[in-house]
Amino acid sequence: MSRFNVRKVAVLGAGVMGAQIAAHLVNVKVPVVLFDLPAKEGPANGIALRAIDNLKKLKPAPLGDARDADLIQPANYGEHMDLLRECDLVIEAIAERMDWKVDLYQKIAPFLAEGVIVASNTSGLSITQLSEALPESIKPRFCGIHFFNPPRYMTLVELIATPGTQPIILDQLEAFATSTLGKGVVRAKDTPNFVANRIGIAGMLSTMKEVERFGLTYDVVDDLTGKKLGRASSGTFRTADVVGLDTMAHVVKTLQDNLSLATDPFYGSFGTPEVLKTLIEMGHLGQKAKAGFYKKVGRDVLRFDLASKDYVPAGEKSDEVYARMLKRPAAERLKLLRNAEGPQGQFLWAILRNSFHYAAVHLASIAETARDVDQAMRWGFGMKQGPFELWQEAGWLDVAKMVQEDIDAGKALCNAPLPEWVFKGPVADAGGVHTAQGSWNPSKGVFEARRSLPVYQRQHFPELLLGEAGPKFETAGTTIDENDSQRTWTLDGEVLIFSIKTKMHAISPEVCEGLMAAVELAEKDYQGLVIWSGDEPFSAGADLQAMLPAFMAVGVSAIEDAEGFMQQTMLRLRYASVPVVSAVRGLALGGGCELAVHSARRVVHMESYVGLVEVGVGLVPGAGGLTYIARRAAENAEASTGKDLLPFLTEGFTAAAMAKVGTSALESRKLGYVLHSDVIVPHKDELLFVAINEARSLFQGGYRAPHKRLFPVAGRSGKATILGSLVNMRDGGFISQHDFHIASLIANVVTGGDVEPGTLVSEDYLMTLERQAFCSLIVHPKTQERILGMLNTGKPVRN
Template identity: 35%
Template sequence: MFKPFQTAAVLGAGVMGTQIAAHLANAGLTVHLLDLPAKTGNKNDLVEAAFKKARKQSPPIFFTEKTARRIILGNFDDHFDRLAQVDWVIEAVVENLNIKQQLMQRLESVIREDAIVSTNTSGLPIHAIAQHQSESFRKRFLGTHFFNPPRYLKLLEVIPTADTDPQVLKRMQWFGQVYLGKGVVFAKDTPNFIANRIGMYATMLGLKAWTEQGYSIEEIDTLTGTLVGRPKSATFRTADLVGLDTLLYVTENLYPAIPNDESRDVFRVPEIMRKLVSTGTLGAKTGQGFYKKQGGEILSLNPVTLTYESAKPLNLGNVEALNKLPDLGDRLRALYQDRDRAGAFFRQTMLKILGYSARRIPEIADSPADIDRAMRWGFGWELGPFEIWDVLGFETVLTAMRAVDILIPEWIEIMHRNSASSFYWNDQYVYELGRSNELHYIPLEIPADEMKLETVKADPQRTLWHNPEAALLDLGDGIVLYEFRSKGNTLSLKVVDGLDEVLKLLETRDDFKGLVIGNDSPHFSGGANLAEMGMLAQSGNFDALDNLIVQFQTILQRIRYASKPIVAAIQGRVLGGGCELVMACPHVVAAAETYIGLVELGVGLIPGAGGIMRTVARVTERAASESPSHIQPFLRAAFETIAMAKVSSSAAEAQEIGFLPLTARIVMNGDRRLSVAKAEALHLSQIGYTPPPEQNSIMVLGQPARAALEHAAYVFQQGGFASEYDRYLAGRLAYVMTGGELSAPALVHENYLLQLERETFLPLLSQPKTQERIVHMLKTKKPLRN
């Protein structure tokens, strides 16, 4: 529909400016990052210092080290003329209206007539920034409010002015969704837009519960974290991460900007916040905020004495039992009915948040869906306010609001009079004010290329086969999808058996044109089911384990050489056996945020289902020739990656490491991966699919290379980076990677390396230290370095 942006400029190299520039570079753009000239020395000193600091951030803001090279640094004095060549300019300078207006005037004299200009401000009226510019400029001007950190937070609030060209808005929405991987919400030009307006309200309620109602910091974070479907950082840990000075700045600017907000007093900053900021207690960046780490203990602030104290036992009744309920809806309903302090806090704060969100329509947004999406994508809530209201029950919440005199907006009363019982209907409609100014259910706007398996599964006829932990779903057009449903999407016995059945169906049914392997979970697969393997090992049933390894290797080979296209659609963590499955797939569609790795050494094993064989094959393909001297550096890098159980920090890095092929399609918006994978499978079928050739001549380097790899493991152990058992496991890995007992380089068939994997993998399961590692991982979810 539109031409994608290829070049961009970010004006202002502060925290947000550098991170926005980094994410644009991640998306493949060439980016000019400009800031004020330094007053002395090199004029680029300020921007270079900011960029250097940004590159050290953790988690990383760039997909790979190479990505950072797409950014070209400059200053406003010497390099402003570069802006004449860019497609999109993003202003992210200091929050001063006069400065921004002057910058807009200077911009208009330089940029192309078709260049789009946007501001990332969150504290100033968008329309005021460009109000003195020409009509042509104003048509191409809008707000694009990214959330920090832009790489990881999905929300992009797009804020038009009255003059913004609708085509510019559509182009920005399209580019944001497809190329930047964002969830785009159109917001109105009101203070703090959508997410920060609601989010800050919720934060201030938490602060007031601490200062005025006797709840401790730990209690409030327990009640505003994962228990209720919010990030584990909850209220106070999030405040420490954001910075108390930032929170103070936002609220102090928001309060005078919303004189007509009936709940304005909630945004009055508690005096304790001013005291903390004035003494330099700013949160994580100063080492103390609401929390402080002292020794190995996490202390929290006493609101009366302003001293840090050890955490006291929670006085929240049976909240631990509520936390064990696996379904969020069940937890919310149980917490709402709870008669202890936990339930009292939840009812009081949640009713206020729901009422406030309802009263902000149509001020900040026209649709409940926009507010829900903004809170999910910007603040990491699993459910937005109106989705929570539906879970608790429309009438239940409305009755409770009336009982405690919470102001209810007229549109909610109209809903009640119209006998509407929920904001959402059938997951496809939302109750809102339509174009005719009448309240009714309106179809939800869902991008056509963002496939949801819940929608597919809603039609029973589209489930073609299933067992308790897996299913085969009909995606239409002859493409089917194999979905893991095991805990953690592990490759359990039932999942492996299901793969066997599905591959038989794929080969025998003429109406099946291709297969996608994927799921709707945050993470593709946690790898092999360690609990099942550990039980078999501890019971001494090694024959069953051997059969399982043979079966899994065989199935992955069948995936590799299937006569019809098979595409893996992956996202999040893809570990161990899950990584081996993906490496076997000849075609991969990966969300940009994919973290993939062969992590078996962390549990005392080596990859045993083809991961080593495929790694060695890819190493030889990357080398300039089959000469050992050309292969050796690549082999060592791959050996260290597996020996250290390294996991990629992005799909792009996974390609550099070798876990993903260079042909893998990387999609910035992970919600598109299933649709793209389906399209890929269908395309491969339509053009006449041919599976990859058998790997019958893989060059392995034999004992000389093995000795070099073992020496590298020895050096790591002597340096204190690995235990003695780590070194032993690395030796077993080196043994397989170099061809076992081969005394010299040789060409081998892939089956030779698969057999070596099996023969080396199985004995490791009988090792006490391996079994200790497996048990520790199952108990703590962390590796044991014994």
């Protein structure tokens, strides 16, 4: 199979989006050149250099490792156009001005390599019109590629073809965006604002109109339209602040300038809301200007009040009755909201009705299938379900009748009827737009299956929409053993898979028993064992709640036995005669981190959080985490010219004592929880494919477990040095007395206790110290306060 090999990418434009696209390319190891205009003062590359430097300061961080900013090559159009010849992909990301983009295309055309793909990261300009500035030889390899902000974190990428774009170009770019960049790709038609922004911005404008109509405040609306409604937790107005009110206004203007009542019956609702105009005139552009719909003053959050044009205290919540309504099954929920007497319920029904109405009327003109709309809203706007999914779940024809009744009664945004396909034909007969055969394509009048590009063969369990057919990881493959805590199974008969089923995939004694049995079976009949649980998290740690009954009944000896069993499970993984591969996605905290680091190899999704966090509940890592830190320090010291163990131990000690968590796979590698020999996977749905291949490859390469070696520890002098710095932190008020006590216990374990520096010890020896420290803390009143606080509130207690 031939593939599109992207050796280097040029990003044109070092603005907010261009620089962050370049950052994400560096995250996934793609060499990138960032172009901008020559600076009028100072170094010619000054604009690009400032943008690259700024990447280190932005939050959320565009870079998985801030040091990688140095890997972005700065360039300017005056001196470095020849660099374009080295690039297989050119992404233009300059300001949303058609004339500027056209002018730039004419300048770069003579320098483009043969076979290069050129793509414009525009949020709504006509791709076909842009292509007219390119030479005929390049037009077939030109398309739109619309990243959502921030590019590192937002899943959605929209690809937009012109009538002349070669189909293979889109296939190649979709494969690159999916597997290399880790994105979810939707193909949009070349219409204003494409799919997600067309539906999403129309929805935000609709929400603002209904807010005015029902007289609700922004904080109440955000409470209603956030997680309670199955949408992004930031709701409507906080999301607008994050996006930027000027950006939102620009997207609205694209609709205003490129549509009319003749082309969009909802055009009358596209007027710029008065509050948006006012805030922009005041320079309150949202989060980047530190004021928008909300403003933070000290610790207080204020909301904008249009009447007074000033800020007033925020924090008002919605009526609890609607929170209860929103938890009801979809059909009951929508009927309750439609019949609600209070303004909050009427508002919720109105915005949902408007979203169904708008999506149905425009489906044929903006997207190929209903799948594209629902995936775009999931991936681009953080919705749990797209509009068609919710409609279908609630009963297709029942909801359609309610919506049409409101249209006929003049309650909707416009009087355009729902399309005929909603009520008659295949969709009505199937009860919705998503079926086992595929999703509705209104232009062709058929249910269309997903694209079967080779890249999607890497996704054993792709993210499915309601009504779609596809394999489910809970029942796929052949089950070898299963109970309430775990499932041991295989997809191919060659590699065994172990899936944890407990809440948050917590590691209980039953999970450990299952793991022990799975390792034994893998050694006997399989080429390896993959630990993968289907969804997030990988594991949030040991199951403290499962230990409490035994602790209450028997005392601390029960805890010691449980910890000892966990430790032996970790060592069983480490010394298995077949490779054990942990496929990490989401949280791998505490015991989850220990499970990962004791595996032969880790295959880690880029956006995973890994760390030893037991200090947060007043404990120390007790399942081999501290032993791992000590052993890794010894191994790193041995591989260097240094004789002193302590410098190699300090970072690991600090990470455990301060409960540091790597907020990406790249950051976790800096902390030592992910190694350079491990594999970082950009796309979450490729994790299992890569992990199985990794296990098989290790086995077929003649894998042998490591020897059980003794290794040196820093001993009492190393411990004394660490304790000296802890005393200073305690006496300076930076840590509490209990923090000092916990950190001292951690220091005792990682340095090997009261032994001479350089003493050779075993993992079993250090694990005994771990257990003793853990058990001494579990009976400590201040640790018990922390544990109960975490169980009750989910937040760490500082005592």
